[in-house]
Amino acid sequence: MDSELSIVLFLLIVFAACCCSSSSATYHHDPAVVGYSQEDVALPSRILELFSSWSVKHSKVYVTPKEKVRRYEVFRQNLKHIVETNRRNGSYWLGLNQFADVAHEEFKAGYLGLSTGLAGAGGRPRAPTTAFRYEAAVDLPWEVDWRKKGAVTPVKNQGRCGSCWAFSTVAAVEGINQMVTGRLESLSEQELMDCDGTLDHGCGGGLMDFAYAYIVGNQGIHTDADYPYLMEEGDCKEKQPHSKVVTISGYEDVPENSEVSLLKALAHQPVSVGIAAGSRDFQFYKG
Numbered sequence: 617m618d619s620e621l622s623i624v625l626f627l628l629i630v631f632a633a634c635c636c637s638s639s640s641a642t643y644h645h646d647p648a649v650v651g652y653s654q655e656d657v658a659l660p661s662r663i664l665e666l667f668s669s670w671s672v673k674h675s676k677v678y679v680t681p682k683e684k685v686r687r688y689e690v691f692r693q694n695l696k697h698i699v700e701t702n703r704r705n706g707s708y709w710l711g712l713n714q715f716a717d718v719a720h721e722e723f724k725a726g727y728l729g730l731s732t733g734l735a736g737a738g739g740r741p742r743a744p745t746t747a748f749r750y751e752a753a754v755d756l757p758w759e760v761d762w763r764k765k766g767a768v769t770p771v772k773n774q775g776r777c778g779s780c781w782a783f784s785t786v787a788a789v790e791g792i793n794q795m796v797t798g799r800l801e802s803l804s805e806q807e808l809m810d811c812d813g814t815l816d817h818g819c820g821g822g823l824m825d826f827a828y829a830y831i832v833g834n835q836g837i838h839t840d841a842d843y844p845y846l847m848e849e850g851d852c853k854e855k856q857p858h859s860k861v862v863t864i865s866g867y868e869d870v871p872e873n874s875e876v877s878l879l880k881a882l883a884h885q886p887v888s889v890g891i892a893a894g895s896r897d898f899q900f901y902k903g
């Protein structure tokens with residue numbers, strides 16, 4: 617379990633009814649969606665052309681011809697995986713993105729960072745309370761889109777750093793802060809990276825539970841503007857004067873293995889979620 621790595625997704629949107637449109641199979645093969653056409657993948661010469669146009673689109677620069685050849689080979693293998701997966705017309709599709717020249721082992725080492733083993737022999741840390749506050753919730757809405765209610769900041773990018781735990785924590789605090797105060801403030805992942813170092817480890821991974829505990833103990837977290845993201849760990853600068861601070865009074869765990877509980881919680885507020893993302897399909901997930 618210690619080596620299990622996950623990407624953290626922050627779920628604000630609940631689709632109570634999942635609609636499978638009859639035209640969804642076309643998305644699996646739409647060049648505008650997946651980033652290649654069936655002609656592109658039919659011939660080696662076309663794959664090379666596709667690699668060139670993809671490299672330009674993503675501003676890829678390879679320092680040596682040898683490196684370019686190596687990256688092309690990784691690209692070709694990844695493309696093969698994407699094409700084969702999409703041909704199965706499953707419930708999701710993959711596409712060429714900025715990670716198409718990154719080997720899967722390299723991707724896992726560089727971008728995932730939920731450390732489920734951090735709590736040591738005691739297992740996953742538990743929030744301090746036991747009662748689930750939404751247990752009695754009834755008449756749940758068919759859907760909730762917290763973006764429409766102004767509780768979600770634009771998508772951020774953690775970059776090449778296992779800091780998903782900080783982004784998940786911050787996004788949930790941004791959401792609850794907007795719901796309570798009416799103000800949407802983008803908050804600082806970097807502060808958690810630099811200052812919450814007892815059990816969390818910056819780019820080396822962490823857990824949201826510890827980060828919430830840090831914010832409670834620290835009596836707040838600074839804004840992104842005051843404490844911007846650097847994509848690497850730095851010295852803790854939490855004692856900045858004149859900077860705005862958003863705080864939370866506590867945090868709770870949703871009861872384990874209960875989708876109904878998750879639904880009840882999400883209907884009322886943001887929830888931090890970790891998913892096991894150590895599969896190649898997550899690297900290229902498109903829709």
Ligand SMILES: *[C@@H]1O[C@H](CO)[C@@H](O)[C@H](O)[C@H]1NC(C)=O
Nearest residue numbers: 641642644645702703704705
């Ligand atoms: C997948 O969808 C495409 C386009 O709709 C279709 O041509 C193809 O036969 C389908 N493949 C399978 C395995 O169902």
